[in-house]
Amino acid sequence: MATLFTLNFVTPRATASLRDSTKGSPIKVPYLNQPWKRVLSPLESRRMQVRAAPDSLSEKVEQSIKEAQEACSDDPASGECVAAWDEVEELSAAASHARDRLKDNDPLENYCKDNPETDECKTYDN
C-alpha cells in the first residue's frame, strides 16, 4: 500500500512531461493495466499547462509583433497601430514574468512550501 502511495505521488510529474511533449492534444486514456498511473483531472492539467505557458506565450509575442507591424504599415498614428504595439508590450512583460517564474521553479521547494511536515521537507535546526 505504501509503495503504491509513493508511486502515485511521482506520476503527476511524469504525466506533466508527457503533456509538454504533446501540446494541445490531451490524452485522457485511462491506464487499465497500470492502475497506479492515474489520469490527470482537468484542474491539474490546467495548472500543468500554465507552467508550460512560456512556449505559447512566446508564440503569442511573435504573432502580436507581426500583427502590429501589419497594422502600422497603413497608418502609423492610428489607434489600431498604437493598441497593437501596446499589446506587444503587455505580452512581452507577461513572457518575461513567466520566464522569471520558471527560473526559480524547484518542484521540491514548491511541494515543501505547502507541506513542511512531510519527511522530505522536515528541517532540524533549533
Add this chain to the structure above:
Amino acid sequence: MAVCPVYTTQSLNSTCSISTPSKTHFSSHHNHLVFYRTSKRTSKRGGSSSCVITCSAGDSQTVVIGLAADSGCGKSTFMRRLTSVFGGAAEPPKGGNPDSNTLISDMTTVICLDDYHSLDRTGRKEKGVTALDPRANDFDLMYEQVKALKSGIAVDKPIYNHVSGLLDPPELIKPPKILVIEGLHPMFDERVRDLLDFSIYLDISNEVKFAWKIQRDMAERGHSLESIKASIEARKPDFDAFIDPQKQYADAVIEVLPTQLIPDDNEGKVLRVRLIMKEGVEHFSPVYLFDEGSTISWIPCGRKLTCSYPGIKFSYGPDTYFGHEVSVLEMDGQFDRLDELIYVESHLSNLSTKFYGEVTQQMLKHADFPGSNNGTGLFQTIVGLKIRDLYEQITASKTAAPLQATKA
C-alpha cells in the same frame, strides 16, 4: 468610538471564518468581540453551522500606498523589497486563480490596478485604445473597492489575466494592514488620490527604459531592436498624456537617469538615481545628507574608502518640483563592496531604520535583485523603511485618539 465592521456571511461568499482570539492577544490595537452562534438544528442537519462575527475596532483603517510604474504590474522588484521590509515574502493567494496579479503577505496586500481594466485585450483592440488610456479603466470601481478596503470591508476584486488578456472571475480580498495599489493609474483619479496615505512614482528616463527593455525582450524570438523601439515610440503619446502627469501628485519620485560619471555611456549599466521627496507630507520626513536644507555634493571615495571605476557620487539639496518644495537626494554610480554600502548608510540621516546597518542588511538580503548595487535598490529600500515608519506613526496616532476620548 471606533467603527466596527461586521463581516456578514454574504460578504465572505458564504464561508464562515472562525478567528481565534488568541492570535491577537487582545493587544491595544485590536478589540475583538467574538460572537459564537450555533444553529439549534445541528443534530438534525448533521453539521454545525457556527458563524463568528469578529468586530475589530482600531485597525479598521488600512494604510493605503500608491505606486505608479509603467508596463504592468506583478512580482516587480520594488514590491518584493517593500514587503520584505515588513517581514515575510509576498505570494499570490493560495488556491486561487494561478494567473492572479495579487500578492499577499502577513502585513501587506499588493493589488495590481490592471485588474480594473474595463476593456479586455480584444475590446481595446477594437476601440484602438491602449491600456494607458483612462477609457480602458473603471475608476469608479477602483475608488469604491479601495475605499471599502480602507474602511475594513472585504471586496470581490476582478482579475485581469495578462496571459489570456481576458477578465477572469473575481477573487476575495480581505482588508490588510497595509494595502499597496500598483499600476499605471493610482494617482489619476482624484478620489483615489485622496485615499492614498503615501504615493510613489517611478520615473524612468527614455534612454534607460530603452536599455532595460532591450535587456528584457531580446531573449524573445520575435523581437528585434526595431520592434522594441517601435513599441516604445507607439506608447509614448498616451504615456506622456495620461501617466506622466501623475508625478506631480506623488509624495516621492524615484527618477532613473543615465550616469554622468562616464562620458558617452550608452550601455546603461551605471545609473544616476534621484530620490525626490516632497516637503510637508504628514508622517514623512525626508532623508538628508549631513545638514538638512543645505546643498551638499559628496564623493565618499577617497582616503577612508577606496572605490573602483566609476566610483560613487552623492548630492543633496532643496529644490522645487512642479511648484512644490522638495528635497532631492541623488546617487550616481555603483556599489562594489559591502563596506561602501555601510559607509554611505552611516552618513545618511533620517533613514527611519530601527538599528544601525538596517539598510545594508535589507540590500544584502536581496543581493540578487536587479538594482542591488546602485541607487535604485538603495532608494527603494529607503522608501520601504519610510513607509514602515509612516505606518507605525499612523497606527500609533489612532490608538492615542480613543485613549484621549476616554480621558475626556
